[in-house]
Amino acid sequence: MNKANSSVLRNQNNQTSEVTFILVGFSEYPDLQVPLFLVFLSIYTVSVLGNLGMIAVIRVNPKLHTPMYFFLSHLSFVDFCYSTVVTPKLLENLIVEDRTLSFTSCIMQFFFACVFVVTETFMLAVMAYDRFVAVCKPLHYTVAMSQKLCSLLVGTSYCWGLFCSLTLTCFLVKLPFQGNNVINNFVCEHAAIVAVSCSDTYISQMIILVSATFNEISSLMTILTSYGFIFTTIMKMPSPGGRHKVFSTCASHLTAITIFHGTILFLYCVPTTKSSWLMVKVASVFYTVVIPMLNPLIYSLRNKDVKETVWKLIKNKFHCHIS
Template sequence: MEEVNNITVGEFILSGLSENPELQLPLFLIFLGVYLVTVVGNLGMIILILVSSQLHTPMYYLLSSLSLIDCCQSTVITPKMLVNFVTQKNVIQYPECIAQFYFFCAFAVAECHMLAVMAYDRHVAISNPLLYNVTMSFQVCLWMVAGVYGMGLLSATAHTVFLLRVIFCKGNIINHYFCDLFPLLELSCSSTFINEVLALSFSAFNIIVPAVTILSSYIFIIVSILHIQSAGGRSKAFSTCSSHILAVAVFFGSTAFMYLKPSSVSSLGQGKLSSVFYTIVVPMLNPMIYSLRNKDVKVSFKRLLKKMFPLNKE
């Protein structure tokens, strides 16, 4: 009897964002549009930085890495979610579900630390401009980016290894639009204590440490900005900081809401809404926040357009 009870389900059904048939088509069109904007915006930013020599600086090197993370994270989640809007049952096989969770976790953790690295880069640029090229050399940036991806892979591997030990036999309907940790643990008929402790521990580290790094960096940035004599310079710097802080607040706030409390007290319904922000909305907004308001990016984009579509003047 024990062996029969321990049979793990071979596939899951994702419940999606809404079960209302009237909302399926509008939601499909909305999120399809969001996904296309996300992919075009982030890939466009990566290509622009690669082909524009004036953007070959540490700031834009980190920005291209963030764009790659956003594009990959959105691709891991959104296409499968779109399928759910046009099918009666969105079935996902067990291996595919585990793989989706692994890559989602890796890119989500990488984004947390990449935002912290970018905040530190701005701190060095504003507070110590004379030492910027030395402090943020190509080798330093390379090691930082490697550390960012390393933290993502380490966290994802640890979570996935212990998730593979969980036995799922309480049905196969995941109350979410992708394979996330807590909705999966709801289907477990084995102990999930280690998984929850691991989730809280890693989440605390991967959210609190980058958040403290970002907060500390911006404290130094604000102090440096207050010493700028030009009112226009202060206004421009504060405007850039406020946009960055807004993006960071949305990402870390929604992530913390989902992962920094036990699943027993977490509403999965509210968790879906929270997840939409950091898996779908933030990857779309980042290119706009970090790039479209940037003068150097606008100039580089116009130069690229002139090269691609030269005007014949006779």
């Protein structure tokens, strides 16, 4: 019995080691390969500099050592991570002919991308709760949003992202694949991987649908409830100046939420058909490449403290070079 089991296990390992994935990416548009490479390289550069710069600015300025900026620094870290998981491979595939990826590499790319996307989903919800406490319970804000609670909320977001990713990856690994598998995307995305499996994928597809729907509903309920209370509080404020100040503080976060959740809802909570693969690619580009670039721009351009810190750092650097 042991010999039979070991023989089956050996055969499964051999089959897995021989499985490869070929990322189609944007190869059907050969004339756009170089322009797309330059565009994505520019976006990725801005994303890396923007997110790492945001983390650095928050660390440098003591005025920004508050719960809101603590969450924002982790949002920037998550954006940097999942952009880095996906974009370098996308850039490579735009300039090389061999777009082959091993089974392990493809699964690992999906695993890490999933961890950071789910984490960001709940990080945005945590930030909404932070804004709710700041606006609706300002006198209790310091006590309510203690360092311990902030760390717990961030840690829970990371842990839930890891749990969801492990669950989905386990079901993906159990699916049988054979030989070279063409993935009609530039990233090892769940629907694209499942589509090339040589067995019934109903369970795996249902799990991703249920998981994505649960994550969206639970995080959006937190966000909508928080902002429902925020808007009620804003409307009760007697001063128009006070209302404008609070709304302007929340506007950046609302913009980031709308862009991120709108894309995720379209991509994961709508059944995929063969005719919609191009739209899936566009949506995937948006949330893996474009959104990580947009978030630091959204928060920095609308934030006076961040802009002041950046200008001080630039001026200090300039004066150092002159002296």
